Amino acid sequence: MSDLLKFDLLSASIALKNKEFSSLELTNAYFEAIEKTSALGAYLEIIKDHSMNMAKASDKNINNGTSRPLEGLPIGVKDMFCTKDIKTTASSKILENFCPTYESTVTQNLWDDGAVMLGKLSCDEFAMGSSNETAAKGNVVNPWLKNSKMSPGGSSGGSASAVASRSALAATGTDTGGSIRQPAAFCGVTGLKPTYGRCSRWGIVAFSSSLDQAGPLTRTVSDAALMLNSMAGYDKKDSTSANLEMPDLMNYLDKGIKGKKIGIPKEYTQDGISQDIVKFYEKSINWLKESGAEILPVSLPHTKYALPVYYIIAPAEASSNLARYDGVRYGKRNEAASLDEMYEITRGNGFGEEVKRRIMIGTYVLSSGYYDAYYLKAQKVRRLIKEDFDNVFEEVDYILTPSTPTTSFELGQKQDPLTMYLNDIFTVPASLAGLPGISLPVGLDKSGLPIGIQLIANSFDEPGLISTARALERSAEFNFIPDGAAT
Amino acid sequence: MSETGILKPGHINGETGTWEMVIGLEIHAQISSKSKLFSGASASFGAEANSNVSLVDAAMPGMLPVINEFCIEQAVKTGLALNAKINNVSVFDRKNYFYADLPQGYQISQFTKPIVGEGEIIIDLDNGKQTTIGIERLHLEQDAGKSLHDQHPSKSFIDLNRTGVALMEIVSKPDIRSPQEAGAYVKKIRSILRYVGACDGNMEEGSLRADCNVSVRKSGEEFGTRCEIKNLNSIRFIIQAIQSEAERQVDILESGGKINQETRLFDTSTGETRSMRSKEDAHDYRYFPDPDLLPLEFSDSWVQEIKKTLPELPDSLKKRLVNDFEITPYDASILVEEKDYVDFYQKAAKGQDGKLTANWMITELFGALKKENLTLSNSPISPENLGKLVSLISKGTISGKIAKDVFAEMMTSKNSPSDIVKDKGLEQVSDDTEILKLIDKVISENKDKVNDYLGGKDKLFGFFVGQVMKLSQGKANPGIVNNLLKEKLK
Numbered sequence: 001m002s003d004l005l006k007f008d009l010l011s012a013s014i015a016l017k018n019k020e021f022s023s024l025e026l027t028n029a030y031f032e033a034i035e036k037t038s039a040l041g042a043y044l045e046i047i048k049d050h051s052m053n054m055a056k057a058s059d060k061n062i063n064n065g066t067s068r069p070l071e072g073l074p075i076g077v078k079d080m081f082c083t084k085d086i087k088t089t090a091s092s093k094i095l096e097n098f099c100p101t102y103e104s105t106v107t108q109n110l111w112d113d114g115a116v117m118l119g120k121l122s123c124d125e126f127a128m129g130s131s132n133e134t135a136a137k138g139n140v141v142n143p144w145l146k147n148s149k150m151s152p153g154g155s156s157g158g159s160a161s162a163v164a165s166r167s168a169l170a171a172t173g174t175d176t177g178g179s180i181r182q183p184a185a186f187c188g189v190t191g192l193k194p195t196y197g198r199c200s201r202w203g204i205v206a207f208s209s210s211l212d213q214a215g216p217l218t219r220t221v222s223d224a225a226l227m228l229n230s231m232a233g234y235d236k237k238d239s240t241s242a243n244l245e246m247p248d249l250m251n252y253l254d255k256g257i258k259g260k261k262i263g264i265p266k267e268y269t270q271d272g273i274s275q276d277i278v279k280f281y282e283k284s285i286n287w288l289k290e291s292g293a294e295i296l297p298v299s300l301p302h303t304k305y306a307l308p309v310y311y312i313i314a315p316a317e318a319s320s321n322l323a324r325y326d327g328v329r330y331g332k333r334n335e336a337a338s339l340d341e342m343y344e345i346t347r348g349n350g351f352g353e354e355v356k357r358r359i360m361i362g363t364y365v366l367s368s369g370y371y372d373a374y375y376l377k378a379q380k381v382r383r384l385i386k387e388d389f390d391n392v393f394e395e396v397d398y399i400l401t402p403s404t405p406t407t408s409f410e411l412g413q414k415q416d417p418l419t420m421y422l423n424d425i426f427t428v429p430a431s432l433a434g435l436p437g438i439s440l441p442v443g444l445d446k447s448g449l450p451i452g453i454q455l456i457a458n459s460f461d462e463p464g465l466i467s468t469a470r471a472l473e474r475s476a477e478f479n480f481i482p483d484g485a486a487t
Numbered sequence: 488m489s490e491t492g493i494l495k496p497g498h499i500n501g502e503t504g505t506w507e508m509v510i511g512l513e514i515h516a517q518i519s520s521k522s523k524l525f526s527g528a529s530a531s532f533g534a535e536a537n538s539n540v541s542l543v544d545a546a547m548p549g550m551l552p553v554i555n556e557f558c559i560e561q562a563v564k565t566g567l568a569l570n571a572k573i574n575n576v577s578v579f580d581r582k583n584y585f586y587a588d589l590p591q592g593y594q595i596s597q598f599t600k601p602i603v604g605e606g607e608i609i610i611d612l613d614n615g616k617q618t619t620i621g622i623e624r625l626h627l628e629q630d631a632g633k634s635l636h637d638q639h640p641s642k643s644f645i646d647l648n649r650t651g652v653a654l655m656e657i658v659s660k661p662d663i664r665s666p667q668e669a670g671a672y673v674k675k676i677r678s679i680l681r682y683v684g685a686c687d688g689n690m691e692e693g694s695l696r697a698d699c700n701v702s703v704r705k706s707g708e709e710f711g712t713r714c715e716i717k718n719l720n721s722i723r724f725i726i727q728a729i730q731s732e733a734e735r736q737v738d739i740l741e742s743g744g745k746i747n748q749e750t751r752l753f754d755t756s757t758g759e760t761r762s763m764r765s766k767e768d769a770h771d772y773r774y775f776p777d778p779d780l781l782p783l784e785f786s787d788s789w790v791q792e793i794k795k796t797l798p799e800l801p802d803s804l805k806k807r808l809v810n811d812f813e814i815t816p817y818d819a820s821i822l823v824e825e826k827d828y829v830d831f832y833q834k835a836a837k838g839q840d841g842k843l844t845a846n847w848m849i850t851e852l853f854g855a856l857k858k859e860n861l862t863l864s865n866s867p868i869s870p871e872n873l874g875k876l877v878s879l880i881s882k883g884t885i886s887g888k889i890a891k892d893v894f895a896e897m898m899t900s901k902n903s904p905s906d907i908v909k910d911k912g913l914e915q916v917s918d919d920t921e922i923l924k925l926i927d928k929v930i931s932e933n934k935d936k937v938n939d940y941l942g943g944k945d946k947l948f949g950f951f952v953g954q955v956m957k958l959s960q961g962k963a964n965p966g967i968v969n970n971l972l973k974e975k976l977k
Contacts, residue, residue, distance in 0.1 A: 082549045095548065102542060104549060203549040209778035238551050239780050317778055320583050323592020324546040328645065339587055339643075366583070366773035375775060 004029035005166045005486055009073055009223035012169060016062055016072045023062065023072025026169075027055040027116055030074045033167045033486035034118065040141045040484060042152075042162040044079050045087050045120040054116040061114065070230055071114030076168035078159050079120045080127055081107045081214070082203040086117075090205040091135040092125045094325045094332050094350030104203025105235045106172065106214045113230040118168055121158030125352045126322065127179055127207045130423040132157025133411060134354040142187055142408050143484030144449050150408040153183030153423070159217045160187035166486040170218040170227050174204060176211045177310050178404075178427025181439035184217055185403035185452020188441040188482065190469075191217045192224040193427075195460045196434035197242035199228075200235030206321040208314040209240070211431050221440060221470045225249035228462065247463050255467040258292035262468070263396035267303040268426060273405045276445035281402050284442055284453045287475030288400065288468075296396050300388040305381045306429040311421060312365050312378035313432075318355075319362025325350065357417065386433040393458040398468050401426050403439035403452030430456045438469045442476040450480070497665025499703070499733060501741045506703045508733045509710050510663035511623075512725075514676055516655045516686040517630070517694040518561045524629050524653035525552030525595060532692050536635075536646040544651045546590035551779050554579075558653040559783065561685035562602050562627050563793050565655060568679045568800055569622050571606025573790050579627075579780045583773040588632035588645050596656075598774040601626035602783060608679065609802055610671040611820045620672050621660030628654050655685070661700065661710065666729040670722045673697060674824070678801055682826050690720050697725055701732045703740065711736070712746040716753050716760050728753040732760045804829055812841025821849055827863045834870035839877045847877055851891070855898050867901045868894075876904040889913050889961055917964040919971065922955070925963065926975055929954045940976060948972070 004026050007015055016023060031048055051074065058072030082088045082100035089095040103111070111117065124134040131151040133139040140157040142150040143165035152161040156173030160183035163171050173180040175193035184191025192215045199214040206212060216227030229250065234243045264285060269278070289295050327333030327346035334345040351359070365374035392399065404423055414420045430437040436459070439452040453472065457465035499506045523530050526543035543550045566573050580598040581591075603625035609617050632650040636643050657676060663669050677688040677695055688695050697720075702713035716732055719725045731753075736746055750769075751760040776782075799807075801823040808819040808829070822832045822845065836844035852873060856866055876893060879885045885893060885908055896907045908914055916922060929951060930937055940947040955968050 082547075088548070090548070098548070100547065100549075102547070201549070202551050205548045206779075237553060239553055240778075316775060320581050320593055320773070320775070323583060323585065324548070324590060326585060326587075326592060328587050329545055329590060330547070340585075343585055363773065366775055368771050368773075371773075371775070 002029045002032065002486075005033055007169075008219045009170045009226055010220070013070070013073055013226070017067060019062065023055040023058040023074075023116060024052065026072065027051055027074045027118070030118055030167065030169065033165075036486045037143070037165045037167045037484065040143055040161050040165055040167070041138060042121055042140050042158040042165065042167060043076070043119045044089065044091065044122050044137060044158070047086055047117065047119055050086070051116055051118055054111070058114055058116060068112070068114035069226065070110060072116060073114070074116040074118045074169050075110065075227075076118050076121045076159060076162045076171040077107055078123050078156050078171065078173050080123060080174045080205045080207075081172060082205065083107055083117070083120065086120065088120065088205070089136070090126050091123050091137065092351065092355070093136040094347070096136070096332060098331050100203075102203060105200035105237065106204065106231045109230050109233060110172070115230070121156075121162055121168070121171055123158055124155035124179075125355050126205065126318070127155040127174055127176055127212075128318070128354050128358055129154040130178070130182055130420050131409075131411065131414065132183070134352050136352060139411050141411070141484070143482035144188060144408065145447065146482070146484030149411045150449065151186065151411050153186030153404075153408065155179040156183045156191070156217060160184050160189055160191065163187070163189045163217050163219060164482050165484055166481075170216055170223055172214060172231070173217045174207075174212055174214050175427075175431065176208050176213075176314060177431045178424040180215045180217060181403050181427045181437055181452070181454055182423055184439045185441070185450065186408040188450030188452075188478070188480065189217055189219060190221055190224050190438065190440045190473075191215065192228060192438045192465075193431070193436060194228060194232060194462055195242070195436045197240055198232045198246065198436070198460070198462065200233070200238040200241045202235055202237040208317040209321060210317060211314060221438070221466060221473045222250070222253055224438065224469075225253060225466045232462075242460070244460060246460075249463060249466050252463040252466045253470050256292065257288065257468050257471045260293045260398065260464075260468065261396040262288050262293045262295050263298035263392055263399045264295060265298050265300045265303065265392070265399060265401060267300050268401040272422070273402065274407060274445065277402045277405070277407070277451050280443045280451045281400075281453065284400060284472060284476070287472060291471045291475060293468075293471075298392045298396055298399065300385075300392060300429065302381060302384045302388050303429055306385055306432055307421060307425055309378045309381045309385065310424070310428045310432060311361065312374050313382065315358040315362035316366050316375050317362070319359045319366065322351075322355070322359055354417070382432050385429055389429075389433045389435060389456075389458075397457070397464060399456040401454045401456065403427065403454040407445045407447075407449035407451055426454060435459060436462050436465050438465055440469055440473055440476070441478040442472070443478065444480060450478075495665075496667045499737045501737050503741055504705055506733070506737050507706050508664060508666070508729065509661050509702045509704060509713075510665075510669050510729055511661040511700040511713075512659045512663065512669060512672060513698040513700070514657040514673065515696045515698075516565075516657060516676075516680055516688070518558050518653040518655060518685055519687050520555060520557050520561065520653050522555055523651040524555055524558050524627065526651050528651065530652045532694075534648055536644075537648065540647045540650065544590065544647055546592070552595060552777070554780065554783065555653065558627060559602070559785075560793060561683070562625060562655055563785075563790060564683045564797060565657070565680060565685045566603030566606065566625055567790075567794055567797055568683045569603070569606040569608055569625065569657070571622050571625065572604035574600065574602055574604055575785055575787065575790070576600065577602040577626075577783045579777045579783070580774045581777045584770045586631070586634075587643065588634045588647070588650070590632070590647065590650060594629050594631060595777055595780070596628035597626035600782075608672075608675055610668065610675045612671060613667065615817060618668065620662045620668075623658040623660050625655055625657045628656055630654050666726040669699065669729055670726045673722050673725060675801075678824055682798055682800055690722070693720060696720050699725060699729055699732075701729050701736070702746070703733050703736045711740075712748050714746065714748065714760070715750050717750055717763065719753055724753060724755060727758055728760055731758055735760065798826070808832070812836055812845070814841050814845045818842075818845040818849060825863075831863055831866075831870045835873040835877070837874060839874050840881050843881060844874065844877045847873060847894075851894055855894070859898070867899070868897050872897060872903050879904055879908060883915055883917060883964060884908065885913055885915050886961065886965060889915065913962060915964050916959055916962045917967055919967065922959075922963055922967055922971055925955050925958045926968070926971055929958060930975065937976065948976070951976070
C-alpha cells in the first residue's frame with residue numbers, strides 16, 4: 001500500500017499542513033488506488049483533470065498559509081449530489097447524461113473548505129436499495145472477502161466501498177432509512193447520519209424529502225466530525241434546514257462519557273439477528289460501561305411499526321418527487337406519438353424495477369380511498385415512534401443498537417424485496433424520528449466480515465454523539481483493512 | 488311561473504315550472520408580486536417565452552421551494568378585506584398530476600388547511616339592493632406553465648414563464664343566485680383586491696380568472712348536480728356562460744334527463760358550454776402535505792400589524808361618502824368601485840358641492856373619458872381642476888351650459904377652468920342693467936311676439952329667454968333673465 005493511503009482524513013490534513021507531502025501527491029495516490037480497485041465499481045465518474053486543478057489550488061493555499069479545514073483532502077461524492085458541470089445520474093438510466101448547472105449546498109460547503117473532489121460514487125438507483133444492486137450501471141462490490149463478491153450495502157454502497165478500499169479518503173452519503181449507516185456497517189467504516197435539518201438538502205436529488213439527510217462516510221469518528229463540520233449549516237434555500245449553529249465537533253472528540261446514560265432498547269434484540277452481532281453488541285455495552293457510562297434498559301414500544309411506516313411514507317414522497325423525471329425538460333426521453341405514451345415509455349425504460357415498485361406503492365398509498373388507511377395512519381404512527389424516542393431521551397443520553405441484523409451478504413443472494421427491506425430494521429426508526437445516528441465498526445464476524453454498532457442521540461446532539469462514538473471506537477480498536485483495499 | 492311574465496334574473500321558465508340557479512365561484516387572482524410564489528424568478532407578464540424560469544420552476548433535480556413572504560402578506564390582507572378568518576397555521580399540499588407544462592409533476596397548493604377560512608362580502612345589485620355572499624376559503628397556489636399547440640404541425644411547445652406564479656384561489660359559498668349576481672360578485676372581489684393591492688385584477692392579461700359552478704333547482708328544493716365551467720376571463724363571459732349553462736341543464740332535466748357532474752369549457756364563439764371531462768375521468772390528485780415546506784405559521788400580533796396597513800375598504804368608504812358629501816348611495820357605490828375613482832372624487836369634491844361634483848365626475852368626466860378611450864389615471868382633467876369647475880358653477884360665475892363648453896376645452900387643453908373662462912370672457916352676466924339692455928333689445932325686435940304673449944300665448948316665454956341668452960352668447964345668468972323678463976312682460 002502506498003504510504004499516503006495509510007493516512008486518514010485528520011492525519012492527512014495535519015501532514016499536508018506540515019508539508020510532509022502535497023495535495024497533488026496525495027490526490028495522485030488516490031487516483032492510482034481508484035485504478036487498482038476499479039473492479040469494485042465504486043466510481044461512476046472520475047474527473048481527474050478537475051481534481052488535479054483543485055489539488056494544485058490547495059497546495060498553493062497550504063504554501064501561502066491560508067489553508068482551510070479540508071484543504072487538499074481528496075474525497076468522493078455520492079451520485080445523489082448535484083455537482084456543477086459534472087454528470088449526476090442518481091445511478092439511474094433516466095438521468096444517464098444529466099449534467100447540472102449548479103452545485104449542491106453540501107458539496108459546495110466541502111469545496112469552500114478546500115476539499116478535492118475525486119469523482120462521483122455509485123449508489124442504489126435514486127438511493128432506493130440496501131445492496132447497491134439497483135444501480136443502473138450494476139452493483140458495487142464490498143472490498144471485504146473480495147473473492148466472495150459481497151454486497152457493500154446501500155444505498156451509499158459506492159461511498160462505503162470507496163472509503164473501505166482506500167480509494168477515497170472520505171465520502172459523502174445520503175441516508176433516508178439507513179443508507180449511510182447500513183453500508184458503513186457492511187464495509188467496516190464509520191457512517192454518520194445527522195439530525196434531519198442539519199445539512200441542506202438543496203441540490204441533492206430528492207428521494208423522500210421528510211427523511212433524506214446528507215452525512216459523511218469515513219474511516220474514523222474524528223474524520224466524520226471533520227467532514228460534518230464542513231457539510232452542515234443553515235441554508236435559506238432549504239425551508240426544512242435548521243437555523244442552528246453547530247459547535248465545532250472536533251472539540252468533542254475526547255470529552256469522554258463518564259456518567260452518561262446509555263439506553264439499551266429491548267425491542268432491538270430479536271430473532272433473526274446474527275449471533276456474532278449479538279456478541280459484539282454485548283461487548284460494546286461492556287466497553288461503554290468500562291468507559292464510565294451507565295447502562296439502562298429502555299423501551300421503544302412502536303419500533304415494530306417503523307419498517308411498515310417507512311415503506312409507506314418514503315415511497316409516497318418518492319412517487320411525487322420522481323414525477324419530474326418525465327422526459328420533457330432534461331434527462332432521457334423516448335419519443336412517442338402522444339404525451340401520455342411518451343411518459344409511459346420514457347419512465348418505463350428510464351426507471352429500474354425497485355424504483356418502479358416504490359413509485360407504484362407510493363401512488364397507491366396516496367390514492368383517494370386509501371390515503372387515510374395508509375399515508376395518514378403512517379404519519380400518526382410516525383409521531384408515536386418519535387414520542388417513543390422523546391420519552392427515552394428523558395431517561396438516557398444515547399441509545400445503543402446494532403446497525404444491521406446481519407453482516408454483508410453475497411450479491412444476488414437476496415431476491416425478495418421484503419427480505420431486503422429488513423436490512424434497515426435498526427436504522428429506520430431514528431430516520432423516522434429525524435434523529436442523528438452513527439454506525440461504527442467494532443469487530444469482525446466468524447467469516448471475517450465487519451460488524452457495525454449504531455449510536456443514536458437526541459435531535460441536534462451531534463457533539464455528544466461524536467464523544468460517545470469516539471469512546472466506543474477507542475475501546476473497539478477496529479483496525480482491520482479489507483483484502484480488497486488498494487495496495 | 489312568474490305572474491307578471493317578467494322573470495327575475497337567475498330564474499328560468501320551463502315547461503314544468505320556474506327554475507332557480509345556484510352558483511358558486513372560484514376566482515384565481517394572481518398576486519401582484521415581483522417574484523414567484525416559491526422562486527426568485529420574475530412574475531412579470533409578456534416576457535419572451537421561457538425567460539422567467541428559475542431552476543426551481545423548471546423542477547431541476549434537488550431544487551427546493553422557498554415561500555415568498557410578500558405573497559403570504561397579500562393573502563392575509565385579502566383575507567382580512569373579505570372579513571374572513573385568518574388561519575395562523577396553514578399547510579402547503581402537493582396536487583399530483585402529469586402534464587407537460589407542470590414541471591414538478593405536482594402543483595403546490597393548499598388543500599385541507601388553507602391560509603384563510605370563512606368570510607363574507609356585500610355586493611351591490613343593479614336594482615340598488617344589496618346581498619351578502621359567503622366566502623368559503625382563500626388559499627395560495629402555484630400557477631402552471633403554458634402549452635402552445637399551434638407553433639408546429641406535430642409538436643407542442645412549452646412556456647414556463649407562468650410556472651410557479653403566485654395565485655390566490657378565492658372560493659365562494661354557493662350563495663349566488665343569478666348570472667348578474669355572479670358578475671357583481673366578481674366586480675366586488677376585483678375591487679377589494681385592487682384596494683388592498685394584492686392583485687391588479689387585470690382579466691385580459693389573465694391576472695383574474697374564474698371557474699363557475701352552476702346547478703339548477705326548483706325553488707325550495709335541494710341543490711341539483713353541478714357542472715364546473717373552467718377558466719372564464721371576463722365578466723361578460725361569466726354572465727353568458729352561467730346563463731347558457733343553466734338553460735342547458737333545465738333543458739336536460741325537463742326532458743327527463745340527468746345532469747352529469749363534469750367540467751365544461753365556455754366557447755366564446757357559440758356562447759355555449761361544452762364538456763371537457765366527466766367526473767369519472769377526473770384526476771386522482773393524491774394530495775399530501777409538501778414535505779419540502781414547513782407548515783405556514785404566524786402570530787395574531789403579526790396579523791394585527793398587517794391589518795393596520797389595510798386601506799379603507801369600499802363598504803366603509805361608501806358610507807362615509809354618503810355621510811360627508813351628501814351624495815346618493817347609488818353614486819357612492821359607483822365612486823367606490825375603484826380606488827382611483829374614490830381618490831379622484833375626494834380630491835375634486837374637497838370644499839365643493841359633493842353632489843354636483845359627483846354628477847360632473849360620473850356623467851361628464853366618465854362619459855368623456857370613455858369616448859376618448861382614456862382612463863381616470865390618464866385623464867386630461869385633474870381632480871383639482873374638476874373641483875374648480877364645480878366651484879365656478881356653484882358660485883354662479885358660469886352657467887351649467889357654459890360649464891359644458893369649459894369642460895370640453897379642459898379635455899383638450901388641460902388648462903384650468905378659471906383661465907379658460909377668463910381667456911374667453913365666459914363669466915356669467917348677472918348685472919341687472921346689463922341684462923335689461925339685452926331684454927329691451929329682444930322686446931323691440933319682436934313686437935309681434937310680445938303682443939301674442941300678452942294675448943295669452945304663455946309658451947312664448949321660453950322663446951324670449953332663449954333670445955336673451957343667445958344675445959348674451961350664453962353668458963347671462965338664466966335665473967336673473969327669467970325674473971327680469973317676467974317683470975318686463977307683465
